[in-house]
Amino acid sequence: MAEDTFDVLILIGRPASGKSEIIDFLTYLPDPIRRERFHIACLEVFDDFPMLWTWFEEDDILSKSFGLPRLHSDEEGYFKHKELWHVLIKRMSLDYGKKVRDDASYHEHTTALIEFTRGSQHGGYAEAFQHVSEEVLKRAGILYVRVPFEESLRKNRHRFNPEKPDSILEHGLPDEKMERLYRDDDWAAVAPGENGYLNVRGQSVPYAVFPNEDDITTGKADQLAARLESVLGKLWEIYQQK
Secondary structure, X not given: OOOOOOOEEEEEEOOOOOHHHHHHHHHOOOHHHHHHHHOOOEEEEEEHHHHHHHHHHHHHHHXXXXXXXXXXXXXXXXXXXXXXXXXXXXXXXXXXXHHHHHOOOHHHHEEEEEEEOOOHHHOHHHHHHHHOOHHHHOOEEEEEEEOOHHXXXXXXXXXXXXXXXXXXXXXXXXXXXXXXXXXXXXXXXXXXXXXXXXXXXXXXXXXXEEEOOOOOOOOOHHHHHHHHHHHHHHHHHHHOOO
């Protein structure tokens, strides 16, 4: 493990909770400040949304251009098999494993950030964590961005740009899908309290909660910096005890 930065940060929370804004904020900080204040090295982001969206696009090509059955999703854009959510987790773990395999000094200069969201309808975080590789778990801290469903729904509507449905910062979901997939969130059952450890397949994984009910991630850079520094500071304290 690096001496002053997280090796892996798993960033989770409801859609439009502020995860992408946190990544954007950290990415553009000068490296010395990001390391000193937030314990984050240069970021490499592993996000399951681009993979998911590629599957949807491929299904549309198969169906509309070739008249063939869709492989991953139905016509309404729901996965045909629940296990595909877990494939995305395993895919990110696999991609991370290749990075550390090919660069023995990877974490001397890089913090891997793994981002995803899971609602209870497709297994929640309890099930998702079962598919994260041991290689990731032993190096990871978890940051959960907390917002109620109503705030997630509001921001999802606000950010959606129909001209850029594949955009990290501007994609959105119809209200019906938000309701079905993300109204119920199992985080509070998985990890009671503001910080502590999760036991995942015998690995103690530290976590902390970033409260964002007041949408501090939108247009409030100074307040975001202060809160993020505080929460990541607490997470760093328990991360060092792994």
